[in-house]
Amino acid sequence: MAVVKAHHLQxxxxxxxxxxxxxxxxDGRLDLLLREMFHPLxxxxxxxxxxxxxxxxxxxxxxxxxxxxxxxxxxxxxATAAIALLLIGLPPNPSFADLAxxxxxxxxxxxxxxxxxxxxxxxxTDWVRLLRTQSDPRLYVGDPVRISGFVLPRRDGPPVLxxxxxxxxxxxxxxxxxxxxxxxxxxxxxADQWLQIDGDMAVQQGPQGEELVVxxxxxxxxxxxxxxxxx
Numbered sequence: 001m002a003v004v005k006a007h008h009l010q011x012x013x014x015x016x017x018x019x020x021x022x023x024x025x026x027d028g029r030l031d032l033l034l035r036e037m038f039h040p041l042x043x044x045x046x047x048x049x050x051x052x053x054x055x056x057x058x059x060x061x062x063x064x065x066x067x068x069x070x071x072x073x074x075x076x077x078x079a080t081a082a083i084a085l086l087l088i089g090l091p092p093n094p095s096f097a098d099l100a101x102x103x104x105x106x107x108x109x110x111x112x113x114x115x116x117x118x119x120x121x122x123x124x125t126d127w128v129r130l131l132r133t134q135s136d137p138r139l140y141v142g143d144p145v146r147i148s149g150f151v152l153p154r155r156d157g158p159p160v161l162x163x164x165x166x167x168x169x170x171x172x173x174x175x176x177x178x179x180x181x182x183x184x185x186x187x188x189x190x191a192d193q194w195l196q197i198d199g200d201m202a203v204q205q206g207p208q209g210e211e212l213v214v215x216x217x218x219x220x221x222x223x224x225x226x227x228x229x230x231x
Contacts, residue, residue, distance in 0.1 A: 008057060009077040015053035016084035021046030029091045031227045034169040096150045096164055096228065097192035100175035119143035119201075124163050125230045127212070128176040137212040140201045145214055148196040148222060151189045152177055156207050159188060161197060161214070165230045173229070179206060179213040189219075196220045 024030050025043035034042065117126065119140070124147040131137070152162035152175060162177035164170070180197065181204070182188055189195060199216040206213075 009073055011053040011056035013053075013077055013080040013084070014049045014056065016081055016088075018046045018049030018053060020084050020087045021049065023088055024091075027091070028226060031229070032094060032170075033092065035166055035229060035231060036227065038168060094170060095192050096162075097152050099170065099173060100152050100162055100164060120146050123147060123230075124149045124161060124178055125165060125176060127178055131212060137201075137203045137210055140212060141203055143201045144199075145201055146196070146198050147178065147214070148194065148225070149177070150224070150228075151191055151193045151195065153191050158182055159191070161195060163230045164228070167231075170229075176230075179204065179211055181213050181215050183216070183219075194222050194224050196222050 021042050024033075025039060025046060030039050030042060122130070122145070127145070127147065130140075147161065149161040149163045151159045153159045158180070159182075160177035161180050162175050164173040165176055166173045181202070196219075197214055197216045198218040198220075199214050202213050202215045203210050204213040205211075
């Protein structure tokens, strides 16, 4: 049985993790985890790891680098390789609703909105930003709305339609949402389901007083967008 050198074991682990990052950069899964502006950094990190692995595997390494792997290094190397292979074979598929329920809502973000934008063209996050600057919900009664997002359950009421806003990645994600007057003749939508809602804005009494609510005219199930995170 051939003796595996420690630096060969290290090179294998680095190569696998470099492959994880390069695969994630090319198959679209980063859109679920990280803002688009940071994607090139992930690909660059993958290339660096692959280059480092190639350098370690080159012939002519020093005798100090060519010692046999110890049992502890074997176990660590096997665990590292197994995790990397799992990430390659089973890409992450996060539940936005589960994550959002563990985070406080974002009430302090910057309010940036072009007010000349027609109501029907505002996204869900556009509506949230608008309400931060003009908090009187009665100003928008009757405005047409066309929004999409995922269903986020609430402890103190029916679910809302929500989005995750991120500055960098899912680690700093915070949920924002709009209340919806769900049809009474249908069951409530399930958590994490993605919907597009066409309707009008109205006002209802909520836990914190009057709040804007979407009055749906049409609710359409949709697939999760390729880029579901909002900056």
